Amino acid sequence: MTPAASASASSGHSSGIPARAQAAPTRGTWPHQLSHEPLLRVSDVLRLVQPEFPTLTPSKLRFLDNHSLVTPVRTPSGYRQYSPADVERVRFVLRQQRDHFTPLAVIGEKLSALDAGTLHEAVLPRAAGDDGPAYLDRAQLAQAAGTEPRVVEACVEAGLLGSETTAGFAAEGVEAVVAAKAYLAAGGDARTLRALVRAAAREGELAAAAGAPRRARGDSDGALASAEALADAAIAVFASSVRRSSRP
Incomplete structure (x- = not known):
């Protein structure tokens, strides 16, 4: 259940x-x-x-x-x-x-x-209480992502994991480590990973700014919608550009 x-x-x-x-x-x-x-x-x-x-x-x-x-x-x-x-x-x-x-x-x-019913997605059973901890240290992050500690260190150096607290990193950081693991395994390196993170941070700031006018008027839903729309568009443009540039 x-x-x-x-x-x-x-x-x-x-x-x-x-x-x-x-x-x-x-x-x-x-x-x-x-x-x-x-x-x-x-x-x-x-x-x-x-x-x-x-x-x-x-x-x-x-x-x-x-x-x-x-x-x-x-x-x-x-x-x-x-x-x-x-x-x-x-x-x-x-x-x-x-x-x-x-x-x-x-x-x-x-x-x-x-x-x-034209597309199918498995719904896995979940037992109450089987959710993981909210925070993970570096070794736990590596284990959860199925990778080596050096990949976590590369994520830390690239600024991909956000702030580290005394309890460790937020568990959602596993997603970032998995993505970095795939990027490095595909031929990327720590330097270009840092460049990607900086570019993503700039797009995140632009997305937040897009929602600022509505947020100032007290329209938090509209502000979030504006930010999400710009973020989604930026992701689509980035993916399209990378695919186009990588074609022989």
């Missing part, structure tokens, strides 16, 4: 959810084999997903809802209620962004194909 399914069975929220929220959403949405009963609050979703994706926030969940990637049920008072199936959709979107740098439009197309 997934943590979401476990939480929905034991959360005890069902009696307090208005009738509208208890109505089952469309059964055609993926993953079809999981419960679509909207028994989970935003805080429940964060608790279940943040161990794997520590940067997930309520604003990010609103962003996914605004783009119709994950559509929770709304209670009469306007609160979002999620089902175990919704939680798995959140994980799918975040994995697509983290592991494959997939643009939102393409993620939406994949979800539509999953809904229609």
